[in-house]
Amino acid sequence: MHADNDAASVSTALVARIGAAIAAAGGWLPFSAFMAMALYEPGLGYYASGRLVVGRMPETGSDFVTAPELSPLFGRALARQIDEALEASGGDEVWEFGAGSGALAAEMLPALRGRIRHYSIVELSAPLRERQREATREFGDLVRWLDVLPERMNGVVVGNEVLDAMPVDLLHFDGASWFERGVVRAEGERPFAWSDRPTALRPPHAASFPAGATTETHRQAEGFVATLAEHMERGVALFVDYGFPENEYYHPQRSEGTLMCHREHRSDPDVLADVGIKDITAHVDFTGVALAGQDAGFDVAGYTSQARFLFNCGIGELMERASLRARAEAAMLLNEHEMGELFKVIAFTKGLPEYAPLGFAAGDRRHRL
Numbered sequence: 001m002h003a004d005n006d007a008a009s010v011s012t013a014l015v016a017r018i019g020a021a022i023a024a025a026g027g028w029l030p031f032s033a034f035m036a037m038a039l040y041e042p043g044l045g046y047y048a049s050g051r052l053v054v055g056r057m058p059e060t061g062s063d064f065v066t067a068p069e070l071s072p073l074f075g076r077a078l079a080r081q082i083d084e085a086l087e088a089s090g091g092d093e094v095w096e097f098g099a100g101s102g103a104l105a106a107e108m109l110p111a112l113r114g115r116i117r118h119y120s121i122v123e124l125s126a127p128l129r130e131r132q133r134e135a136t137r138e139f140g141d142l143v144r145w146l147d148v149l150p151e152r153m154n155g156v157v158v159g160n161e162v163l164d165a166m167p168v169d170l171l172h173f174d175g176a177s178w179f180e181r182g183v184v185r186a187e188g189e190r191p192f193a194w195s196d197r198p199t200a201l202r203p204p205h206a207a208s209f210p211a212g213a214t215t216e217t218h219r220q221a222e223g224f225v226a227t228l229a230e231h232m233e234r235g236v237a238l239f240v241d242y243g244f245p246e247n248e249y250y251h252p253q254r255s256e257g258t259l260m261c262h263r264e265h266r267s268d269p270d271v272l273a274d275v276g277i278k279d280i281t282a283h284v285d286f287t288g289v290a291l292a293g294q295d296a297g298f299d300v301a302g303y304t305s306q307a308r309f310l311f312n313c314g315i316g317e318l319m320e321r322a323s324l325r326a327r328a329e330a331a332m333l334l335n336e337h338e339m340g341e342l343f344k345v346i347a348f349t350k351g352l353p354e355y356a357p358l359g360f361a362a363g364d365r366r367h368r369l
């Protein structure tokens with residue numbers, strides 16, 4: 001009850017803050033700006049207000065589960081890839097973006113600690129930074145938190161489910177023209193409503209959409225990958241997330257887009273309700289991300305399903321040595337109908353033209369991007 005009251009008052013304060021931003025912008029806010037505030041507004045946004053966010057069960061107060069929360073074998077398999085990438089690049093630093101509860105760092109650090117000088121976390125959320133500090137306490141000064149990217153990076157970047165948490169532009173097609181969908185203040189029970197404006201923005205495959213379609217573009221995630229490419233001197237960047245190549249993403253059958261909310265381990269598409277007390281995400285357009293990286297100087301060194309990637313990294317062998325229960329948990333990372341197929345892994349390299357990362361040795365799907 002107490003937590004619910006807290007959540008309700010945070011949400012009320014956030015609605016007022018977003019309302020003020022809408023007024024200051026002349027009455028209309030692009031959806032990307034609304035999503036940024038709903039998730040990251042200091043002290044009030046979903047990721048910034050101290051909610052538990054990730055965890056295995058709703059009883060713990062969490063809203064959704066991620067791979068490192070589901071099974072420690074995720075981090076142990078990924079650590080094999082990172083260890084190999086550090087060796088190939090000669091780097092001695094790992095940067096994790098959007099580290100959530102710190103579970104992935106804690107799973108990988110026992111394997112990586114002898115090889116690295118720093119495990120640097122870049123995290124927008126102040127309360128999550130505190131949880132990460134707790135989860136990695138035993139590794140002492142090896143783990144640090146950065147507010148800005150170093151000018152030159154040599155080493156390995158990793159991010160699990162961070163690209164899907166970046167604000168997206170929302171587009172709507174009325175059968176003849178494209179509009180950018182934004183948010184306005186509303187009267188009555190619901191505080192916000194949609195409002196469309198003409199736009200020059202287009203999805204990459206604009207031709208295939210039926211009238212009434214809604215979809216997203218990912219300028220922020222693409223800009224993020226491009227910035228990394230510019231800062232990376234020599235190294236590897238790995239991102240794991242749910243999503244598809246462009247021809248599947250911008251497909252007539254997906255004409256309602258991919259925006260989704262998560263709360264208490266349930267999903268719903270109503271992004272304008274319960275603002276700040278549920279997560280908002282969009283699937284990743286891996287083709288867009290790959291092209292953005294490539295244009296900014298990265299090579300795309302691999303793209304495959306999470307299941308393929310983890311098998312290539314030896315998760316099968318780790319499972320053989322695990323308890324039955326641990327095996328069953330790890331199987332959820334691999335099963336096609338669970339996380340094995342919807343989740344993908346993409347690898348970028350810079351300054352390593354000959355390097356073929358272990359995780360893509362079999363089943364590389366770059367040709368599908």
Ligand SMILES: C[S@@+](CC[C@H](N)C(=O)[O-])C[C@H]1O[C@@H](n2cnc3c(N)ncnc32)[C@H](O)[C@@H]1O
Pocket residue numbers: 047054066067068069097098099100101104122123124125128159160161162165166224
């Ligand atoms: C869906 S959660 C995933 C958490 C964790 N990686 C996991 O797998 O459990 C998204 C995380 O990304 C963070 N985040 C989003 N955008 C970010 C950015 N531009 N830089 C750093 N962290 C970001 C959020 O604060 C949050 O920790």
